[in-house]
Amino acid sequence: MSSDALVLFALNATWQIAALALLALGLGLVFGLLRIMNMAHGDFVMLGAYAPVLTAQWGLPPLAAIPVCLLMVGLTALIVERLVIRHLYARMFDSLLATWALSILMREGAELAFGPQFRNVPLPFEGVTQIGTVGYPSYRLLVIGLVAAGFLALWLWYRRSLTGLKLRAMVDNPTLAEGAGINTARLSAGAFVAGCLLAGLAGLLLAPTLSVYPGMGLDALIRSFFTLIVGGLGTLEGLAVGAAVIGGLQAGLSAYLSQTAGYLGVLILAILFLWRRPDGLYRHR
Amino acid sequence: MGSIVTVNLALAAGLLLVPWLGGDFLAWQIGLFLLYGVAAQGVGFAWGRGGFLPLGNALFFGLGAYGAAAVLKATEGALWVNLAAMALIALLCAALAFGIALLLFRGRMGSGPGFSLVTLALVLIAAQIAETTPALTGGFNGFSGYPPLAGLDPFGGLYPVIVALVVAVTLSLTLIERLPAGLILRGLVAQEERLELLGFAPHRVKAWAFAGSAGIGALAGSLYASHQGIVTPQAIGFMLSAELVIWAAVGGRFSPLGPLLGAVAIGWASSALRDTVAWWEVGVAAVFLLVVLLQPGGAMDLIHRGIARLGLTRRRRDAPPLPAPPSRAAAARGPLRLCDVGLSAGGIRILDRLSLALPEAGILCVIGPNGAGKTTMLNAVTARLPVQSGQITLGAVSLGGKATWQMLDHGIARKMQIPTVFGALTLRENLQLAALAGRMRGLDALRPSPLRWQTPPVARLLADPEVPLAAGLDKDAGHLPQGHRQFLELAMTLSPEPRLVMLDEPAAGMSPAETQLMVRLARDYQQQTGAAIVVIEHDMHLVDALADEVAVLHQGRTLATGSLAEVRRDPLVAAVYAGGHK
Numbered sequence A: 001m002s003s004d005a006l007v008l009f010a011l012n013a014t015w016q017i018a019a020l021a022l023l024a025l026g027l028g029l030v031f032g033l034l035r036i037m038n039m040a041h042g043d044f045v046m047l048g049a050y051a052p053v054l055t056a057q058w059g060l061p062p063l064a065a066i067p068v069c070l071l072m073v074g075l076t077a078l079i080v081e082r083l084v085i086r087h088l089y090a091r092m093f094d095s096l097l098a099t100w101a102l103s104i105l106m107r108e109g110a111e112l113a114f115g116p117q118f119r120n121v122p123l124p125f126e127g128v129t130q131i132g133t134v135g136y137p138s139y140r141l142l143v144i145g146l147v148a149a150g151f152l153a154l155w156l157w158y159r160r161s162l163t164g165l166k167l168r169a170m171v172d173n174p175t176l177a178e179g180a181g182i183n184t185a186r187l188s189a190g191a192f193v194a195g196c197l198l199a200g201l202a203g204l205l206l207a208p209t210l211s212v213y214p215g216m217g218l219d220a221l222i223r224s225f226f227t228l229i230v231g232g233l234g235t236l237e238g239l240a241v242g243a244a245v246i247g248g249l250q251a252g253l254s255a256y257l258s259q260t261a262g263y264l265g266v267l268i269l270a271i272l273f274l275w276r277r278p279d280g281l282y283r284h285r
Numbered sequence B: 001m002g003s004i005v006t007v008n009l010a011l012a013a014g015l016l017l018v019p020w021l022g023g024d025f026l027a028w029q030i031g032l033f034l035l036y037g038v039a040a041q042g043v044g045f046a047w048g049r050g051g052f053l054p055l056g057n058a059l060f061f062g063l064g065a066y067g068a069a070a071v072l073k074a075t076e077g078a079l080w081v082n083l084a085a086m087a088l089i090a091l092l093c094a095a096l097a098f099g100i101a102l103l104l105f106r107g108r109m110g111s112g113p114g115f116s117l118v119t120l121a122l123v124l125i126a127a128q129i130a131e132t133t134p135a136l137t138g139g140f141n142g143f144s145g146y147p148p149l150a151g152l153d154p155f156g157g158l159y160p161v162i163v164a165l166v167v168a169v170t171l172s173l174t175l176i177e178r179l180p181a182g183l184i185l186r187g188l189v190a191q192e193e194r195l196e197l198l199g200f201a202p203h204r205v206k207a208w209a210f211a212g213s214a215g216i217g218a219l220a221g222s223l224y225a226s227h228q229g230i231v232t233p234q235a236i237g238f239m240l241s242a243e244l245v246i247w248a249a250v251g252g253r254f255s256p257l258g259p260l261l262g263a264v265a266i267g268w269a270s271s272a273l274r275d276t277v278a279w280w281e282v283g284v285a286a287v288f289l290l291v292v293l294l295q296p297g298g299a300m301d302l303i304h305r306g307i308a309r310l311g312l313t314r315r316r317r318d319a320p321p322l323p324a325p326p327s328r329a330a331a332a333r334g335p336l337r338l339c340d341v342g343l344s345a346g347g348i349r350i351l352d353r354l355s356l357a358l359p360e361a362g363i364l365c366v367i368g369p370n371g372a373g374k375t376t377m378l379n380a381v382t383a384r385l386p387v388q389s390g391q392i393t394l395g396a397v398s399l400g401g402k403a404t405w406q407m408l409d410h411g412i413a414r415k416m417q418i419p420t421v422f423g424a425l426t427l428r429e430n431l432q433l434a435a436l437a438g439r440m441r442g443l444d445a446l447r448p449s450p451l452r453w454q455t456p457p458v459a460r461l462l463a464d465p466e467v468p469l470a471a472g473l474d475k476d477a478g479h480l481p482q483g484h485r486q487f488l489e490l491a492m493t494l495s496p497e498p499r500l501v502m503l504d505e506p507a508a509g510m511s512p513a514e515t516q517l518m519v520r521l522a523r524d525y526q527q528q529t530g531a532a533i534v535v536i537e538h539d540m541h542l543v544d545a546l547a548d549e550v551a552v553l554h555q556g557r558t559l560a561t562g563s564l565a566e567v568r569r570d571p572l573v574a575a576v577y578a579g580g581h582k
Helices: A003-034 A041-057 A062-083 A092-114 A138-160 A162-172 A174-179 A184-209 A214-231 A236-256 A259-276 B002-022 B024-049 B058-075 B079-106 B113-132 B158-177 B180-190 B192-197 B202-228 B238-251 B258-273 B280-294 B298-309 B374-381 B427-436 B442-446 B456-463 B482-494 B512-529 B540-546 B564-569 B571-577
Strands: A128-131 A134-137 B336-345 B348-357 B362-367 B389-394 B412-415 B500-504 B532-536 B549-554 B557-562
Touching: A003 A041, A003 A134, A003 A138, A003 A162, A003 A184, A003 A214, A003 A236, A041 A062, A041 A092, A041 A184, A041 A214, A062 A184, A092 A214, A092 B113, A092 B238, A092 B280, A128 A138, A134 A138, A138 A162, A138 A184, A138 A236, A162 A174, A162 A184, A174 A184, A214 A236, A214 A259, A214 B113, A236 A259, A259 B113, B002 B024, B002 B158, B024 B058, B024 B158, B024 B180, B024 B202, B024 B238, B024 B258, B058 B079, B058 B113, B058 B202, B058 B238, B079 B113, B079 B202, B113 B238, B158 B180, B158 B202, B180 B192, B180 B202, B180 B427, B180 B442, B192 B202, B238 B258, B238 B280, B238 B298, B258 B280, B258 B298, B336 B374, B348 B374, B348 B389, B348 B557, B362 B374, B362 B512, B362 B540, B374 B500, B374 B532, B412 B482, B427 B456, B427 B482, B456 B482, B456 B512, B482 B500, B482 B512, B500 B512, B512 B532, B512 B540, B532 B540, B549 B564, B549 B571, B557 B564, B557 B571, B564 B571
Parallel strands: B362 B532, B362 B549, B412 B500, B500 B532
Antiparallel strands: A128 A134, B336 B348, B336 B389, B549 B557
16 A cells, blocks of 8 residues: 555544544433433434535525524424423433434424435535645545544533533432532533534534435434444543544445445444443443 | 134234225235234334334344245245245244344343344344345345245235234234233333243343244245335335334334234325325324323223223133142252352452351341341342352352352242332232243243142242232232232242242331241241241341341351351350441
């Protein structure tokens, strides 16, 4: 392999890993903090990905996609939390089923509202950055940078801030946290909405690199899920490890064999982990 | 029995009327959803009866369909060859499912989301393979160009075959509910831990349920191949799996007919309305969400409740009891011995080289302050917690590496500290399950008579006027007061006539009179069977009345053994109980 090909492969793998980490972040947050398997996660990604489609349709500038995305996803998440999720805290299996029903509802709703056709979202800016002799799309490099910075910021915030402390208290012992004067209902609602907003933002950022259609959530959900399973549910570090393994595996198998092999490899790895190491690679403590 | 025949005859008659009343095309449409409905019945069986949700059952439907299509192509429609081949495919699918479930459930995976996600991943893999290997499956275009089963016209002669499958599956599923197998499944969902202590291996029970679910799905799939004349990756995909779950949920997963009803009603209505009513699919999804949140029993649950309110349920007559066959737990195996057993959990050493030899017969009371490791010792013996060092032996046999469900076959039975009974089942059903424990073999699970077995210990308890069980046999065990629950659990523990009985705080939450009764029952059982009994207890009056021998545990070790009087004189014991240091 020439050094150019190697650099390109490394960039592609990094891109895959960053995209996966971004996709899985919201799901990991909701599961880690609330013990809810949000099967509708992918559909919040889908909703976010429709934001640039809608702003283009309405003739707004591309940057308007950000507030549109936050508003649309945030409101949906708020309503969903009130009507569905609130009754399901600490009921993991029921939450899986209910959010799955919700996922179908959102997918069918999106088909009704936006139509079933595939949409293409143009890159907000074209342009290629030269790395050595290899040219790589600047947008992807920007996303990689944003993901890395975002992860670091989130990790620091969770460890250092007062809200982070309250969240950690709630995860550790919800009853005691409530007894200590923490409004866990509001905190839980906030955590769920935040997780969905992250999913929406992931959709927004990745929209130019995916085809946007109502059923796109399933693929996003599955890839996020399996990232979390391999890494270990519930921690940022685990999520990063999982994204690295799954993204690396997929990039490697796709480069050397085929797209199908990459997909199958990820599925088989996920099954092995669910079976033999349900706690994933990264363990707490 | 009569009601089952009535329901199934009515079902068969109603379905056979469809082509006559609505024409062959309607029958063809209904036929498709009946096949989907049978697969949904399979999902409902695993989910409602087995308590675990398979998210990828289209895997077996699709394997059945592709398999049948390949067989039909190779044999050109020869009837008996085809039927035999389809039965074989269904058996293979069942065996595959059995193996998958056995592997998955034997580990740490409970009935929770982990299993569902694995089945989801499996169906995604299958769909991907179906799409990308055109040589084998015809790829996206599908597998076609084979004759239908026995040359039957999908718009005519095939329909009665489909109805026959529907009735056969519905009949089998309703019958299983009335057989020991159905009772064991209900016990599994109600209280897995108790079922395991009664000697049933939960992972095997679940594997049988999943095998049944998969076999049913494969049978439906194999007829689907003849019905459609083409098999595409859609038959093995995630979307179909998802719809099977929705139909089972909305129709009612706890009833054999519910998923069938759901599939035919929703599926057929969807195919008719999907194109004309824009919000139809949104509506179906909303109904599914509402069912999950508010009506977990689905439509059939509403129907059953309606029937019950109208007073139409028939009371079941009680058949006279039959004597139960001998129990495997009753054979003597020698005394229990713990030797240098060490066990830590969460970084805390709970058993610290604990050594204790039990007498082969008689009552040993284990006492000691809270946290001494008494209950943990029982957990170590019954393999609820893994032992890190040392040996636990029963006579010449080492119990190391054995699972909890194997303990009963070694003659060990246990009453838990918090009384553990099948709360969702009636007292009678609790005792029926206990009568099967240690006595049931192979095909007994599919014969009705084992449900009438009565065991000597339970017969004695029911005949005892002081024991408060005989009066309320048809009440749910979950509604019993604490004291009565203790007696029920005692009855279930003693029912298999174990040689080693472990009673963890049997008198907790009991009145003095009830405590006395408990003492008498334990004594009686010991004298009648010559068994060994270990009792963990804090109540010294009870210890005084019951113990042939006493062992004192402290900080995970045996501090003293002997008669209660001897132990009381021991200065070490006095120091521990007076709050001094060892």
